[in-house]
Amino acid sequence: MVAGLVPYVPGEQPKLVKLTKLNTNENPYPPSPQVVAAIQTAAEQGLQLYPDPESVALRTEIARQYGLQMDQVFIGNSSDEVLAHAFFALFQQGAPLVMPDVTYSFYQVYCGLYGIPMHIVPLAEGLRVDVEMLTAPELAGVVIANPNAPTGIGLPLAQIERLLQIHPQHAVLVDEAYVDFGGESAVGLIARYPNLLVTQTLSKSRSLAGLRVGLACGQRPLIEALERVKNSFNSYPLGRLAQAGALAAFEDQAYFAQTCAAVVHSREGLVLQLEDMGFEVLPSQANFVFARQPQFDAAELAAQLRARAVLVRHFKQARIAQYLRISVGTPAQCDTLLEALAAILG
Numbered sequence: 001m002v003a004g005l006v007p008y009v010p011g012e013q014p015k016l017v018k019l020t021k022l023n024t025n026e027n028p029y030p031p032s033p034q035v036v037a038a039i040q041t042a043a044e045q046g047l048q049l050y051p052d053p054e055s056v057a058l059r060t061e062i063a064r065q066y067g068l069q070m071d072q073v074f075i076g077n078s079s080d081e082v083l084a085h086a087f088f089a090l091f092q093q094g095a096p097l098v099m100p101d102v103t104y105s106f107y108q109v110y111c112g113l114y115g116i117p118m119h120i121v122p123l124a125e126g127l128r129v130d131v132e133m134l135t136a137p138e139l140a141g142v143v144i145a146n147p148n149a150p151t152g153i154g155l156p157l158a159q160i161e162r163l164l165q166i167h168p169q170h171a172v173l174v175d176e177a178y179v180d181f182g183g184e185s186a187v188g189l190i191a192r193y194p195n196l197l198v199t200q201t202l203s204k205s206r207s208l209a210g211l212r213v214g215l216a217c218g219q220r221p222l223i224e225a226l227e228r229v230k231n232s233f234n235s236y237p238l239g240r241l242a243q244a245g246a247l248a249a250f251e252d253q254a255y256f257a258q259t260c261a262a263v264v265h266s267r268e269g270l271v272l273q274l275e276d277m278g279f280e281v282l283p284s285q286a287n288f289v290f291a292r293q294p295q296f297d298a299a300e301l302a303a304q305l306r307a308r309a310v311l312v313r314h315f316k317q318a319r320i321a322q323y324l325r326i327s328v329g330t331p332a333q334c335d336t337l338l339e340a341l342a343a344i345l346g
C-alpha cells in the first residue's frame with residue numbers, strides 16, 4: 001500500500017548559501033527578536049520535562065486575539081500536520097472531497113494517504129475559484145486555500161460564506177496559510193457556521209517555517225475530532241521551544257504587522273516591475289506572485305534563473321506549466337531577481 005503513495009515534493013532547500021531563495025514562500029525576514037529570546041529562555045528551563053500536551057498558553061493567546069474560546073483552537077506541529085489530522089478526522093466517509101484543480105498539492109497527497117476519493121473542480125476564467133462550482137452530487141466535504149496556492153488569488157469573505165451556506169451538512173476546510181498578506185480571514189464566521197474549519201500556519205507571516213507550528217479554529221465538534229486524532233497519534237506534537245516561540249510570535253503584534261506590511265509593499269513593487277518586463281501577473285494577496293512571460297517558456301526561465309543563482313518555483317501541471325511562482329523577498333532579493341530576469345530576457 002505504501003509503495004503506491006504519491007508524496008508531496010517540497011521546494012528545494014539548497015545547501016549552497018549564495019542563492020537568492022524565492023521558491024518556497026518563506027518570509028524573507030527573521031522572526032521577532034522576542035521569539036528568539038523566548039526560545040532561549042525555554043531552552044534554559046525544563047527541557048528534561050515533557051511540554052504541555054495541550055499548548056494551553058499558546059491557544060489562550062490565539063483565542064484572545066481571534067475572539068474565540070481557547071477550546072476552539074487546535075495546535076499542531078505545522079499546518080501540514082493539522083491538515084493531515086483534519087483530512088483523517090473529517091473526510092474519510094467514502095464520498096469524494098471537493099477541491100479546485102489548481103490548489104495546494106498536499107491535499108491530493110493526503111487523499112492518497114487516507115484513501116479519500118476526490119472530486120476536482122476546474123478553475124474559472126483567470127485561474128479563479130468559483131465557489132458555486134465547488135460541489136458534487138455526493139461529497140465528504142470541501143477544501144480550499146484562501147488565498148489560493150499557487151495562484152495567490154484571494155476570495156472575498158462573502159464568497160467563503162456562500163460556500164458554507166451551500167454545504168451546511170459538510171465540513172468546509174479553509175486553509176489560510178497566506179491570509180495575513182492581505183486576504184480576508186474566515187475566523188469571524190466560526191460562531192455562525194459549525195461546518196467551518198480554518199487552518200493557519202506560523203511558517204509564512206510569522207517567519208517561523210523552521211519551528212513547525214500550525215493551528216486550526218472551529219466550533220467544538222470539529223476541534224474535538226482533531227483532538228481525538230492528535231491524541232491517538234502524538235500527544236505532544238509541540239515541544240517546549242516551539243510553544244514558547246509561537247507564543248512570543250503572537251504576542252509581538254507590532255513586529256508581525258511591520259514585517260507583513262514590508263512584504264506587501266515589496267510585492268506591489270515587484271508586480272509593477274514584472275509587468276514592465278512583459279509578465280502577466282495574477283492579482284496576489286499572498287507573499288508570492290504567480291506570473292508568466294508569454295514570450296518565454298516558464299521551465300526554461302526557471303532553469304536560467306537557477307543558473308544565475310535565483311531559485312523560483314515551477315510546477316509541471318499542464319494548466320499552470322507556463323507560470324512561475326516567485327516568493328516575495330526583501331527589496332534586495334527582489335532587485336537580484338529583476339536584474340537576473342533583465343539579463344535573461346535581454
Ligand SMILES: *Cc1c(COP(=O)(O)O)cnc(C)c1O
Binds near residue numbers: 080081209214
Ligand atoms: C505553506 C503552506 C502550508 C504548510 O504550512 P506549514 O505549517 O509550514 O506546514 C499549508 N497550506 C498552504 C496552502 C501552504 O502554502
